[in-house]
Amino acid sequence: MQQHQCIEKNTDSYPGFVPLSKQLPRHPNHQPLQRLRKHRLRYSSIQPSSRSKCLPLQRHDQSLHTQNYHFPEAIALYKQMLRCAMFGDRFTYPFVLKSCAGLIHVRLGRQVHTQVIKCGLEFNSVTQNSLIEMYAKVDDLVNARKVFHDMSERDSVSWNTLISAHARLGQMRRAKALFDTMPSRTIVSWTALISGYTLEGRCSEAVAIFRRMQAEGFEPDDVSIVSVLPACVELGALELGRWIHTYAERHGLLQKMVICNALIEMHAKCGSIDDAIKLFDNMPQRDVISWSTMICGLAQHGRARKAVQLFETMKDENRVNPNSVTFLGLLAACAHGGLLDEGLHYFSLMKETYGITAGVEHYGCIVDLLGRAGCIARAVEVVGGMSIPADAAIWGSLLSASHKHGDIETAVRSMEELMRLEPEDMGNYVLLLNTYAAEKRWEDVARIRILMRSRRLNKTPGCSSIEVGDAVH
The missing domain is CATH 1.25.40.10 (Tetratricopeptide repeat domain)
Structure with missing residues (x-):
């Protein structure tokens, strides 16, 4: 009786089957993984002649593994299917290809591509998009473009995946050429281009694309804002940064920590430290990036005592542990403020209490601190x-x-x-x-x-x- 529990969910009843991925929380260490292992054991005990009826469950097991970032287990499940003379369908291969991309496994991805062709699914649009994404993530843009050019119908996912891949690899000429020929752009298309220009240090072009995006009727979202703010920092474009701050406030985006962190960095690096402090104080929640960015900003503006006080507040709240960047900002503040005893204390605290290995930048701050204090021999x-x-x-x-x-x-x-x-x-x-x-x-x-x-x-x-x-x- 137990070995037939899987068979009861046959292909005909599949549309009404609620997958485990929707019933249970998506967390890598949660119960779904243990349930999947039980499913696999039950599946192994089923007679080979009846296994084809279990494809929906097998497919959802792969889906749940992929969604929880258990890529090796998803691939293992797929290999088990092949050993049982079962081939995937248009629902199976997107999850398998995503797992190949997650593992950065080029050779395996190409083998799965071969299986897709054998199953006659090479012209299925969802599978083609998954192939483009897989090749893009393993930096094989030659094959990604081949799949893209073979598509009879390309949707925004196809275009955006390829544009983002070229932009990520710094191939902005190709990214821009694809963008210009894209029939119907989305906010993702614009953001990919802005992010690419920013990463390449072509900040004027990033800002120009951001302005053009708005002129063509696209409202910035949180990702596009985070992508353009570093360009504002490099250019010193404080007025544009302030406009983005006002826009984010009006559209309720200041509830998102990543937006606040990026705005704090922009204000601090563009000379508006008081605005950065005000934003930091009004944040509903703060992570280590929030604290570190604020401490580094205060150090940059010579407010050493305030930076030390902020670190002590962070330590007293005991909600977030400092990281190497936090201590880098703190040590820089001590160096600029001439706080010799405090700087040496925090340098020791970093290594002994928090187990953070000092990098060349941390040593640089200590040498600078000792040098400014006239302790040349100790610095040497x-x-x-x-x-x-x-x-x-x-x-x-x-x-x-x-x-x-x-x-x-x-x-x-x-x-x-x-x-x-x-x-x-x-x-x-x-x-x-x-x-x-x-x-x-x-x-x-x-x-x-x-x-x-x-x-x-x-x-x-x-x-x-x-x-x-x-x-x-």
Whole structure:
């Protein structure tokens, strides 16, 4: 009797069958996975002649595995089907292909593509879209485009998947060409292009597409807003950022943490720190990104004490644990504010209490902190004890501190390292030259000047930008 429980749900009754994925919560560690294993055991005990009637349950088992990100188990279930001489249908292959994409398994995905062709499903639009998505996620855009060009009818999913893939890989020329020929664009199409330009550092073009999107009647959603805000930061387009803030507030988007986090970063990096603080204080919920962004913003604006207070509040609330970025902002605040004891305390706290391994940026903050305080010998000791090689920023901090406190020996050593790491940076030579001049070592000054002329070093002129109307100049 038990072995026939599966057979009762045959293909005819499938339309009324409520899948487990809709009955139960979608969480990787929840009960559905255990139920699926029981289903698999029951399925294995069914006579081969009756297994074809269990395809709906098998299909839903694959669906639930995929939706819960148990991609290996979904593939295992599919292989079990093949061993039992069962082939998938138009409902099965989208889940199998999604699992291949989730595992970044190119060869397996191509094998499944072959099975799709054998089953005569290569012209099914849902399956074709799944194939495009699979190839796109494994960065095989040649095959993705082949499937796309073979489609008799392409919907917005087909176009958007391919545009997003080209944009993600930085192939903006191809992404834009597809976008321009797309018969009916959606908000996803616009967002893919904005995101691609932003990731490529082509921020003016990202902002231009964002404005054009609105001119053509598309209202920004949370994803497009998060995509364009980094471009506003790079351009210093505070007015556009403020307009986006007002728009998000009017449309109830400030309830979303990801929007608030992006706006806090925009305000802080564009010089509007008070607006960032106000937004942070009004957030209904905060995650580690919210706290870290605010602490880093305060550090950038020289509000070291406020950054330390905010970290202590975060620690006292005990809802969110700090991460490496949180401590980077905190240590930078201590360095800029001259809070030597606090900085050394937090550096120790990061490693001993939270188990966070210090990166080169954290060491850079400590070296900068010690250098500003005049503890040159201790800073050199920290550099010597690093488990990773010091970068140009660290040696630059040491050179600057040595110049300030007249430590010729450390300045020369720092310059030797900088000449190896960034030999074309004229600023380092000027700093060493000024250090020699302060000590009236004129022969060394002359030697550095000759070296600079022989290397034909030129100082890069400074530049600034200004936002006028809708453009940044």
